[in-house]
Amino acid sequence: xxxxxxxxxxxxxxxxSLGGQPVLQDMSLTIQGGEFIVIxxxxxxxxxxxxxLLLGLLRPDSGTVQVLGHTPQRGNPAIGYTPQHRQxxxxxxxxxxxxxxxxxDGNCWGIGLPSQKRDVRIEQALQExxxxxxxxxxxxxxxxxxxxxxxxxxxxxxxPKLLFLDEPLANLDLARQSEVVALVSHLNREHGVTVLLxxxxxxxxxxxxxxxxxxxxxxxxxxxxxxIITSQTLSNLYAxxxxxxxxxxRFFVVGAEI
Amino acid sequence: xxxxxQYPFIQNAFLAGSIVAxxxxxxxxxxxxxxxxxxxxxxxxxxxxxxxxxxxLGIQPVYGLLVFTVAASLAIAVLGRExxxxxxxxxxxxxxxxxxxxxxLSLYNGYAQQAYSxxxxxxxxxxxxxxxxxxxxxxxxILSILVMWRPLLFSSFDPEIAEARGVHTRAxxxxxxxLVALTVSMAMQVVGVLLIFALLVGPAATxxxxxxxxxxxxxxxxxxxLCYTWLGILLAANTNWPVSFxxxxxxxxxxxxxxxxxxxxxxxxx
Numbered sequence: 001x002x003x004x005x006x007x008x009x010x011x012x013x014x015x016x017s018l019g020g021q022p023v024l025q026d027m028s029l030t031i032q033g034g035e036f037i038v039i040x041x042x043x044x045x046x047x048x049x050x051x052x053l054l055l056g057l058l059r060p061d062s063g064t065v066q067v068l069g070h071t072p073q074r075g076n077p078a079i080g081y082t083p084q085h086r087q088x089x090x091x092x093x094x095x096x097x098x099x100x101x102x103x104x105d106g107n108c109w110g111i112g113l114p115s116q117k118r119d120v121r122i123e124q125a126l127q128e129x130x131x132x133x134x135x136x137x138x139x140x141x142x143x144x145x146x147x148x149x150x151x152x153x154x155x156x157x158x159x160p161k162l163l164f165l166d167e168p169l170a171n172l173d174l175a176r177q178s179e180v181v182a183l184v185s186h187l188n189r190e191h192g193v194t195v196l197l198x199x200x201x202x203x204x205x206x207x208x209x210x211x212x213x214x215x216x217x218x219x220x221x222x223x224x225x226x227x228i229i230t231s232q233t234l235s236n237l238y239a240x241x242x243x244x245x246x247x248x249x250r251f252f253v254v255g256a257e258i
Numbered sequence: 259x260x261x262x263x264q265y266p267f268i269q270n271a272f273l274a275g276s277i278v279a280x281x282x283x284x285x286x287x288x289x290x291x292x293x294x295x296x297x298x299x300x301x302x303x304x305x306x307x308x309x310x311x312x313x314x315l316g317i318q319p320v321y322g323l324l325v326f327t328v329a330a331s332l333a334i335a336v337l338g339r340e341x342x343x344x345x346x347x348x349x350x351x352x353x354x355x356x357x358x359x360x361x362x363l364s365l366y367n368g369y370a371q372q373a374y375s376x377x378x379x380x381x382x383x384x385x386x387x388x389x390x391x392x393x394x395x396x397x398x399x400i401l402s403i404l405v406m407w408r409p410l411l412f413s414s415f416d417p418e419i420a421e422a423r424g425v426h427t428r429a430x431x432x433x434x435x436x437l438v439a440l441t442v443s444m445a446m447q448v449v450g451v452l453l454i455f456a457l458l459v460g461p462a463a464t465x466x467x468x469x470x471x472x473x474x475x476x477x478x479x480x481x482x483x484l485c486y487t488w489l490g491i492l493l494a495a496n497t498n499w500p501v502s503f504x505x506x507x508x509x510x511x512x513x514x515x516x517x518x519x520x521x522x523x524x525x526x527x528x
Contacts, residue, residue, distance in 0.1 A: 075425075095471060
């Protein structure tokens with residue numbers, strides 16, 4: 001699958017504030033179907049806020065937001081979402097397949113009778129993230145990387161067109177990071193899922209990223225990694241000098257808290 | 259030992275006790291997984307003040323209990339958005355309410371038996387009509403939980419994703435706490451407000467340590483709750499010691515070894 005010319009996310013002159021504090025100002029952008037977007041920026045810059053805006057969990061103060069041609073409304077099955085993840089309580093009385101199953105029908109009323117069809121779909125999702133062997137494991141005992149894969153499986157159960165992942169690489173070592181990146185990239189390339197992934201470091205994602213959305217200082221810019229992660233662009237965004245060093249195919253940002 | 263079953267008051271005790279045990283174990287499961295066990299305990303203590311107030315006014319204690327626990331559960335739902343703040347808010351509300359309770363009791367010049375039965379239950383003094391009322395309330399509570407089973411489970415384990423998926427997490431949390439308030443009010447007759455923890459949280463806390471599949475955990479909690487109650491009534495009827503003492507003691511005696519012997523936690527490393 002390649003990038004289509006169908007815009008899936010369109011923002012026009014959007015302003016968002018939280019508790020009276022402006023977070024995003026005059027944000028306008030268009031994201032095409034099938035793109036792999038990495039969202040970067042310092043802590044508290046509004047990366048998660050941006051995702052919540054697209055999920056319909058927040059309303060803009062002004063401007064228009066369109067996701068898949070509509071104003072965002074929470075509960076949209078066309079969007080898969082995994083929020084910033086904390087390690088689950090080790091005693092959590094829940095199996096991996098129960099956690100993943102929430103993605104299928106956790107929002108429906110009633111007890112939901114067990115069905116083979118349901119089990120098959122959950123196992124397919126587990127298979128997709130290479131976690132089938134963990135199906136009956138207690139989720140709290142799994143590692144951070146395994147839990148992250150389960151959450152992605154949960155987000156996949158509605159066959160979403162868009163996948164929003166908030167810091168899926170946080171607290172993972174390099175090997176687990178590349179596993180998650182390979183998995184998300186596979187979903188993006190093979191299934192045409194548009195990915196918006198919040199990260200702290202672009203380097204593990206450079207090979208798979210189409211464009212970078214850099215959010216800082218209430219403003220943002222969107223473009224190819226080598227256009228955005230430059231001394232000039234970031235200095236403008238932060239309104240203070242930032243030095244970008246490009247060495248051995250990796251980016252190093254100096255002078256800014258990223 | 260089983261000759262006691264010919265007495266209507268023993269039959270009523272078994273019926274009411276069983277009904278309450280089922281509802282309490284079901285609600286208790288969600289209290290445990292939502293980290294709300296302290297709220298369950300606080301609601302029963304708050305209920306004590308309501309019951310004491312009702313006694314002072316000369317009406318049925320259960321009405322005072324209902325008013326206080328339902329009001330407090332709504333207050334907890336509104337105040338307790340931040341988990342960090344929640345237990346403090348609950349504790350403050352609970353101590354204020356206990357203060358009121360002791361005032362009501364001191365103003366009441368009647369027989370102290372009333373207060374005693376609120377605190378420790380009167381399961382052997384339950385009428386057939388009480389059993390019917392208890393059954394109706396329990397049915398309502400259990401049906402409500404079954405209707406919102408999936409969204410309640412989802413939002414208990416992961417409120418953030420549930421909210422994004424369109425679950426009305428705030429409303430569900432409020433309704434759930436009101437159902438807990440109703441259960442506490444019913445359970446008062448069986449074990450009294452001081453020992454509700456034994457039926458509400460005891461079986462569920464033990465069950466969550468033994469199994470991990472949600473439906474199975476609830477079934478196990480219900481079975482445990484029924485066993486505690488039946489055994490408690492049976493022992494009490496044969497010894498003349500209080501029922502609530504036996505139920506609380508059995509609950510503790512089962513939880514302790516399960517807690518100590520359940521496999522030690524090992525988080526897997528990547």
